[in-house]
Amino acid sequence: MVAEAVAKQRETREFQAEVRQMLDIVINSLYTDREIFLRELVSNSADALEKFRYRSITDKDIIDADLPLEITIEVNDKEKMLTISDTGIGMTREELVENLGTIAHSGSRAFLRHLGEAGKHDVNLIGQFGVGFYSAFMVAKRVRVLTRSYKPGAEGCEWVSDGVGSYSIGPAEGLQRGTKIVLELKDNAGEFASTDNVKRIIKRYSNFVPFPIILNGEKVNTIQAIWTRNKNEIKDEEYTEFYKFIANAYDEPLYRLHFSADAPLAINALLFVPQENFERFGFGKMEPGVSLYCRKVMLQQNAEGLLPEWLRFVKGVVDSEDLPINISRETMQDSALVAKLRKVITGRFIKFLGEQAKSDPDKYAQFWKKFGIFLKEGAAADYTYNKDIAPLLRFESSKSEPGKLVSLDDYTGRMQDGQKNIYYINGPNREFIEAGPYLEAFKLRDIEVLYTHEPVDDFVLSNLAEYQGKKLVSADQAELDLPEPSEDEKQREEGMDSLELRNLTAWMKQTLGDRVNEVRESKRLVESPALLINLDGAMTSSMQRVMQMLNKDVGNIGGKALEINPRHKVIKGLAALREKDEEFAKLALEQVYDNAVIAAGLVVDSRNMVDRMYRILERALTE
Numbered sequence: 001m002v003a004e005a006v007a008k009q010r011e012t013r014e015f016q017a018e019v020r021q022m023l024d025i026v027i028n029s030l031y032t033d034r035e036i037f038l039r040e041l042v043s044n045s046a047d048a049l050e051k052f053r054y055r056s057i058t059d060k061d062i063i064d065a066d067l068p069l070e071i072t073i074e075v076n077d078k079e080k081m082l083t084i085s086d087t088g089i090g091m092t093r094e095e096l097v098e099n100l101g102t103i104a105h106s107g108s109r110a111f112l113r114h115l116g117e118a119g120k121h122d123v124n125l126i127g128q129f130g131v132g133f134y135s136a137f138m139v140a141k142r143v144r145v146l147t148r149s150y151k152p153g154a155e156g157c158e159w160v161s162d163g164v165g166s167y168s169i170g171p172a173e174g175l176q177r178g179t180k181i182v183l184e185l186k187d188n189a190g191e192f193a194s195t196d197n198v199k200r201i202i203k204r205y206s207n208f209v210p211f212p213i214i215l216n217g218e219k220v221n222t223i224q225a226i227w228t229r230n231k232n233e234i235k236d237e238e239y240t241e242f243y244k245f246i247a248n249a250y251d252e253p254l255y256r257l258h259f260s261a262d263a264p265l266a267i268n269a270l271l272f273v274p275q276e277n278f279e280r281f282g283f284g285k286m287e288p289g290v291s292l293y294c295r296k297v298m299l300q301q302n303a304e305g306l307l308p309e310w311l312r313f314v315k316g317v318v319d320s321e322d323l324p325i326n327i328s329r330e331t332m333q334d335s336a337l338v339a340k341l342r343k344v345i346t347g348r349f350i351k352f353l354g355e356q357a358k359s360d361p362d363k364y365a366q367f368w369k370k371f372g373i374f375l376k377e378g379a380a381a382d383y384t385y386n387k388d389i390a391p392l393l394r395f396e397s398s399k400s401e402p403g404k405l406v407s408l409d410d411y412t413g414r415m416q417d418g419q420k421n422i423y424y425i426n427g428p429n430r431e432f433i434e435a436g437p438y439l440e441a442f443k444l445r446d447i448e449v450l451y452t453h454e455p456v457d458d459f460v461l462s463n464l465a466e467y468q469g470k471k472l473v474s475a476d477q478a479e480l481d482l483p484e485p486s487e488d489e490k491q492r493e494e495g496m497d498s499l500e501l502r503n504l505t506a507w508m509k510q511t512l513g514d515r516v517n518e519v520r521e522s523k524r525l526v527e528s529p530a531l532l533i534n535l536d537g538a539m540t541s542s543m544q545r546v547m548q549m550l551n552k553d554v555g556n557i558g559g560k561a562l563e564i565n566p567r568h569k570v571i572k573g574l575a576a577l578r579e580k581d582e583e584f585a586k587l588a589l590e591q592v593y594d595n596a597v598i599a600a601g602l603v604v605d606s607r608n609m610v611d612r613m614y615r616i617l618e619r620a621l622t623e
C-alpha cells in the first residue's frame with residue numbers, strides 16, 4: 001500500500017470551532033445532571049434503530065438483516081468502562097465525520113445560542129436541550145465509536161477522541177451492523193460503571209424506549225406502546241412516567257388527553273401539555289412535540305405538520321393504522337390523510353381545552369397564563385381554527401374581579417339590552433386604561449369593555465371581527481354605536497354655541513394640519529378634554545403602534561380624528577384664549593393633541609413636548 005493511501009486510512013482531524021466550544025463547556029462546566037449522558041446515547045441508539053426499521057421496510061439489500069433490533073449496555077466496574085451498542089442504521093466514514101465532528105443538529109445549536117446570550121449562563125438547563133452525543137464527555141476521558149452502516153458494501157470505522165481539540169478516524173475490522181460506543185470513565189465518574197446505578201438511570205429516563213435495552217444480559221426497560229392500551233387500565237404514574245420520557249421533562253404534565261377514534265380515521269392519541277412554556281424564557285421557537293406512529297412503528301418523531309404550528313407546545317404521540325407505513329417523510333406534510341388526522345386531533349384538543357376551562361377554571365387560568373399566547377397566535381393567524389379558538393380566549397375587563405379573567409361568553413352573557421357590539425380597548429395595564437379617556441362613554445352607560453394588553457390581542461380581535469353575531473369593536477374606533485345614556489346621566493355642564501364650536505374646530509384642524517383628518521365634537525367624552533379616534537375601522541391605535549415600531553418612518557398611520565369635549569374647561573379656555581393670544585393658544589392646542597396621542601398609546605416626540613411644557617409653565621407661574 002502506498003503511503004498516501006495509508007494516511008487516508010487513519011487520520012487525525014480537528015473539531016469544528018463550535019464543537020470545541022461545546023466540548024469545553026461540557027467538559028469543564030457541567031457538574032449537575034451528568035447522568036443524562038446515558039439518556040442521550042440511548043436515545044441516539046433508539047433513533048438509529050428506528051431509522052433502520054423504517055428503511056428495512058422498503059430496502060431489502062441490507063447488511064446483517066437478521067440481527068435483533070436492540071440496545072446492549074455493558075458495564076465493567078473494575079475497568080471503569082461503559083459500552084452502549086445498537087444494531088441500528090450505523091454510519092459510514094463520511095457520516096461519522098459529519099455527525100460527530102460538526103454541529104449539525106438543532107439541540108446543540110440552541111444550547112450554544114442560549115449560552116451566548118448575555119447573562120444566561122445557566123448551563124444546568126442542559127437537560128432541556130439535550131446536547132446529544134457530546135454529553136458523553138461529561139463522564140468519559142476517552143470515547144471510542146465503532147460503527148458499520150447498514151448500506152451494502154459499507155466498511156467498519158473507528159472514531160476516537162479525548163474531547164480536546166481533535167479526533168482520529170480509521171477503519172475497523174469485524175464489526176456487525178450498528179454502532180458501539182465505548183466510554184473510558186473519568187476518575188470522578190466511577191458511579192457510571194455500577195450496574196445498579198445504570199439500571200436506575202435507564203428506568204428513569206429511557207423506560208419507554210421502544211426497543212429492548214439489555215444491561216449486562218438482563219432486559220431492563222418496559223417497552224410498551226402505552227397509548228394503545230385501555231385508558232382505564234393505565235395508572236396516573238404510568239402516564240407521568242411516559243410523559244417525562246417523551247418530553248424530556250422532570251415534572252408532571254399540566255394536562256393530559258388520551259383518546260381513541262374509529263371514524264373518520266382509526267386513531268389512538270396521547271397528548272400532554274407541559275407545566276412550563278420555555279418560549280417565554282427566550283429559548284427560541286419550539287419544535288413540534290408530537291410523534292406519528294402507525295401500529296406502534298414510529299413514522300416520524302416530532303412530526304412537522306401533524307398539528308397546526310400554534311399547537312407546537314403539545315407533546316405526545318398519535319398512532320393511526322390508516323397511514324401507509326411506507327409513507328415518505330417528505331410527502332407526509334402534503335398527505336391528505338395527515339391533513340385529515342390534523343383536523344380530527346386539533347378539533348378534539350380544542351374541545352378538550354373547552355371542557356377543562358369549564359370544569360376547573362382556576363387550572364385553566366394557570367394554563368392560559370403560560371400557553372395563552374399560542375392560542376392567540378392561532379386565533380390571529382389560523383383561519384381554519386380561529387372561530388373554534390375564540391371561546392378559549394381570556395381577557396381582563398372593566399367588570400372582571402381583580403386577578404380574574406373573562407371569556408367572550410362571559411361578556412356576551414351579560415350584555416345589556418340594546419347593546420350591539422363587544423367592545424375592547426388596548427393599554428399596557430388596567431391602570432393606564434382606566435385613567436385614559438376611552439372608557440368614559442362606557443362608564444356612563446355601564447357597558448363592559450374588555451382590556452387587551454398585548455398588541456397581538458388587537459390583531460386577534462380584529463381578525464375575528466365578530467363573536468356570536470356581535471361585532472368586535474375597539475373603543476378607539478369612530479363608530480361605537482352606543483345606546484343613548486339615560487336622562488340623568490346626560491346631565492352635564494353647558495357646552496358652547498354651535499358657531500363658536502365650528503370656528504374652534506376649523507381653527508384646530510388648520511393648526512394641526514395633516515396630523516388629523518378631522519377635528520370634531522365628541523359625543524363620548526365626559527371628563528377629558530380630547531381624544532384621538534381611528535377613522536379607519538380596522539386598525540386600532542395599538543396595531544398602529546406596532547407598525548410604528550416596525551417602520552419608524554411611518555409617522556401618522558391611518559386616518560385619525562381629534563374629538564373634543566366642548567363642555568370641558570380646557571376646551572372652553574382654548575376658545576377664549578384664541579381671541580386674545582393666538583400664538584399661545586396654538587401652543588396649548590399642541591399640548592392637548594400630544595396628550596391625546598399619549599392616551600392612545602402612540603409615540604410622541606418628547607423633546608418638543610418638554611420645551612413646550614416649560615413655556616406653558618412659565619406663563620402659568622408668572623402671570
Ligand SMILES: Nc1ncnc2c1ncn2[C@@H]1O[C@H](COP(=O)(O)OP(=O)(O)OP(=O)(O)O)[C@@H](O)[C@H]1O
Nearest residue numbers: 044045048090099105106107108130131132133179
Ligand atoms: N448510535 C448511533 N447510530 C447511528 N448514528 C448515530 C448514533 N449516535 C449518533 N448518530 C448520528 O450522529 C448525529 C449527531 O448526534 P447527536 O446526539 O450529537 O445529535 P442528534 O441526536 O442529531 O440531535 P439532538 O440530540 O438534538 O436530537 C445524529 O444525528 C446521528 O446521525
